[in-house]
Amino acid sequence: MNARAQTYLWVAQRASAAVLALCVAVHLATMIYAIRGGLSAGEILARTRGNGAWLAFYSVFVLAVSVHAPIGLRPVLGEWLRWRGTSRDLFLLALALALAGLGLRAVLGVFL
Amino acid sequence: MSNLKVKVWRGSAEGAFQAFEVPRRESQTVLDVVTYIQRMLDPTLAYRFACRVGMCGSCAMTVNGRARWTCRTHIDSVLQEKKEITIAPLRNLPVIRDLVADMREFFDKWARAKGQFQGRLSRNDDFERINPGDPERVQVDAGIECIGCAVCYASCDVVAWNPDYLGPAALNRAWTLIKDQRDQKKMARLRAVAGDAGCHACHTHMSCTERCPKHISPTAGIAGLKRESILAFTGKSS
Numbered sequence: 001m002n003a004r005a006q007t008y009l010w011v012a013q014r015a016s017a018a019v020l021a022l023c024v025a026v027h028l029a030t031m032i033y034a035i036r037g038g039l040s041a042g043e044i045l046a047r048t049r050g051n052g053a054w055l056a057f058y059s060v061f062v063l064a065v066s067v068h069a070p071i072g073l074r075p076v077l078g079e080w081l082r083w084r085g086t087s088r089d090l091f092l093l094a095l096a097l098a099l100a101g102l103g104l105r106a107v108l109g110v111f112l
Numbered sequence: 113m114s115n116l117k118v119k120v121w122r123g124s125a126e127g128a129f130q131a132f133e134v135p136r137r138e139s140q141t142v143l144d145v146v147t148y149i150q151r152m153l154d155p156t157l158a159y160r161f162a163c164r165v166g167m168c169g170s171c172a173m174t175v176n177g178r179a180r181w182t183c184r185t186h187i188d189s190v191l192q193e194k195k196e197i198t199i200a201p202l203r204n205l206p207v208i209r210d211l212v213a214d215m216r217e218f219f220d221k222w223a224r225a226k227g228q229f230q231g232r233l234s235r236n237d238d239f240e241r242i243n244p245g246d247p248e249r250v251q252v253d254a255g256i257e258c259i260g261c262a263v264c265y266a267s268c269d270v271v272a273w274n275p276d277y278l279g280p281a282a283l284n285r286a287w288t289l290i291k292d293q294r295d296q297k298k299m300a301r302l303r304a305v306a307g308d309a310g311c312h313a314c315h316t317h318m319s320c321t322e323r324c325p326k327h328i329s330p331t332a333g334i335a336g337l338k339r340e341s342i343l344a345f346t347g348k349s350s
Contacts, residue, residue, distance in 0.1 A: 003306035007341045010312040075313065079273035084308075 001089070009071050016068035023061040048110040055111045062103030070096040116187065118145055120157065121200040124207045129198065130154075142175050142182035142190065146199060146211065159211040166325065169261030173211050174200040179266040181325050202266040204279075218262050218279070225282040225310075226301040231294050240294050248291045255288045255333050257326050264320035264330055276309035280320035280330030283311055287333030290340055302337070302344050311337035 001009075034043070048054045070092040077083040077092075116136045119129040132153055134145050143161055150157040161171040166184040173182050176194050179202055190197055205213035233240060242249055264280035265271055271279050278286075286305045289295045305311055314334045321329040 001308045003303045003310070003341065004345045006308060006310070006312050007306050007338075007345045010338065011342055011346075075274075075315075078308075079270075 009074075012067050013071040016064045016071075019060065019064040020068055023057070023064060026057065027061065045110060050111070055107060058107040059104060062107055063100060065103065066096045066100035069099060116140075116145065117196045118149070119196065119198045120146070120149060120211070121207075122157075122210055124209055127207075127210075129200075136187070140187045142173070142180075142185045142187060142197070142199065143171050145187065145197070146173075146182060157211070158209040167259065169259035172202055172261045172263050172266070174203055174266065179203065179263040179323055181261060181263065184325060202262055204266050204268065204271045205262065213262070213266075215262060218265050218281070219260070221278045221282040222260075222285055224304060225278050225286040226297055226304045227282060227285040227289065228297075229289060229292070229295060230297040232296050233294075242293060246293070248293060251336065252288045252291045255284045255328050255330070258284055258328055259326065261325065263323050263325060267319040267323040269317055269319065270313055270315055274309065274313060277313050278305060278309055280314075280334070283314075283337060284328060284330040284333040287336050290337070299344060302341050305337055306341035306345070311341065 034047070073095070074088065074092055077088050114136050115133040118132045118134055120132060121127060122130045132149050134148050134153075137144070143164060146157070146159050147161075150159065159171075159173070161183065162168040164171075164183045166181055169181070171182045172179060175182065175185055176190055176198055182199075187197070199211065201207045201211050202213040205215065205218060208214050231240075244250075244253075258281055260281060262281065264284075268277075268280055270277050283305055286301050290298050290301055311334045314331070316331060316335075318331045321331045324330065
């Protein structure tokens with residue numbers, strides 16, 4: 001991979017980490033707050049269904065994960081499994097799309 | 113004084129440790145011990161040294177699992193860590209024989225990182241005036257004293273995991289040139305050091321910085337290269 005592409009990947013990794021730091025904090029705080037009186041599917045859906053703010057928040061969360069995880073996995077595959085070259089990048093692209101697709105589907109599932 | 117128990121690597125990639133007993137002396141260095149073994153006990157032992165005073169960078173070996181200059185490592189300090197001394201060639205480099213590592217790949221990576229200075233003046237021009245207090249020059253000076261001993265390279269886990277990785281010394285060299293106001297090859301050098309085998313592969317373990325006998329921080333230089341590459345490839349470089 002050339003220097004420009006590698007640099008963009010590095011920036012994307014760091015930027016998505018910054019977004020995730022905020023998202024994870026909000027997500028954990030919400031969970032701790034929400035389960036005080038017990039946890040039920042109905043209660044979760046009552047909070048998320050039709051709520052644009054939660055839809056936007058979890059969409060950003062999912063997209064940040066889809067960017068962050070495959071880039072982080074890239075050196076792990078290279079250094080631990082010696083898997084380099086185009087096949088590794090295609091696999092990681094598929095992983096990114098799968099994470100984004102499945103994640104957004106789950107977000108829509110609690111919104112609609 | 114009593115005798116010292118020393119285990120020394122014999123062979124190349126395949127081989128084994130051989131035990132020796134060496135007389136203990138005052139102010140004895142690890143290089144003194146290796147030299148004693150070669151001169152008094154086994155003249156077939158291969159090792160490399162030149163200046164004996166920490167200037168040339170040729171005597172680095174793995175002493176009790178840790179890369180160091182043998183000429184500047186006192187036996188006293190090593191014995192404080194462990195009672196027995198084990199001496200092996202530098203890690204992450206092919207072994208030619210016994211304690212001699214093949215340094216070709218290490219220096220080839222300096223060339224791959226475009227570690228050659230490229231000025232703009234000819235011998236007919238006057239000297240370029242550089243202010244020693246200039247912030248860029250201060251950063252160059254912080255990394256310029258590297259003598260190429262490969263202690264950082266042998267201590268780097270990323271080199272062990274990714275043999276193409278340029279390594280701390282080559283990247284530090286690139287960094288000192290990129291910050292050098294006289295140098296003309298900044299973009300070409302950034303392209304050479306910001307790819308898959310370059311600065312972005314560093315995990316910031318900082319073993320290089322901890323082990324460097326010259327107290328240079330290649331980690332700081334590598335972080336600088338990351339910043340410079342972002343500025344250069346997003347079109348915001350000066």
